[in-house]
Amino acid sequence: MNVAISNTSEKPIYQQLFDQISAQILTGELPGGYPLPPIRQAAQELRISVITIKKAWEELERSGLITTTTGKGCFVADFSSEEMLRMRNDMIMKQMAGDTDYYKSFGLSLEEAIELLKKVY
Amino acid sequence: MNVAISNTSEKPIYQQLFDQISAQILTGELPGGYPLPPIRQAAQELRISVITIKKAWEELERSGLITTTTGKGCFVADFSSEEMLRMRNDMIMKQMAGDTDYYKSFGLSLEEAIELLKKVY
DNA sequence: TATATTGTGCATACACAACATACACAATTT
DNA sequence: AAATTGTGTATGTTGTGTATGCACAATATA
Secondary structure (H helix, E strand, C coil): CCCCCCCCCCCCCHHHHHHHHHHHHHHCCCCCCCCCCCHHHHHHHHCCCCCHHHHHHHHHCCCCCCCEECCCEECCCCCCCHHHHHHHHHHHHHHHHHHHHHHHCCCHHHHHHHHHHHHCC | CCCCCCCCCCCHHHHHHHHHHHHHCCCCCCCCCCEECCHHHHHHHCCCHHHHHHHHHHHHHHHCCCECCCEEEEEEEECCCHHHHHHHHHHHHHHHHHHHHHHHHHHHHHHHHHHHHHHCC
């Protein structure tokens, strides 16, 4: 497991975990069937509580990205390349829709948004 | 004052106020010298507490967008068109930088980002 | 100077993130 | 079959930050 959490971030730790792992799953970095580390081990490695790990894992399962079985563990779900690409773009566009609301409130046009995007990307 | 607050939003009320009013100032919708409504009046209109208004106004002053004087009121600061445009783009780009971090975590390229942006804008 | 109007400060209620610990279930070993 | 180990789960507690009401201080104006 390769994640980095920031205690100074304004985002909750469990959401940081969810964001990073869901990205790794949908980019294929974590293949289908891959076993996530046991929550105790993950908690110890990241120096955080078991419950915070569990909350992140819960969100991942709710999104259908992993399957979890008591006594066995948590495993990355299986997807085709097409499914993964579609899910990735869906997640990004959903986020983007909220982001652009903010830009639009300043009267920013699509062309201006693209220009600024090129600058910061 | 023309603002709409959502109690179901995940964003704090004071931040919703800050976002909307700062946008109205930097787009020229609220001209320099324009008097913001007294916090009591604003609180009554929006059905929220005086303190929440005050917190939003505080952030606006901290950003240099308004000046506030006890006993007198709060007034929109004076800016040239160039200053306003620059401040607007700065605020948007600052926000955009955080937004793109999320996109990049999915391995999204600039070209892909622009394509998706066109779809959702 | 008196009075009304404005912003400010303080103590509190509430929601949620994060925590330590104890529990229940499943797989493996003996 | 029973014990043991490993897994996720549930309970209760603490801390941080949003939002609140009410009393106070400073300013404007008559």
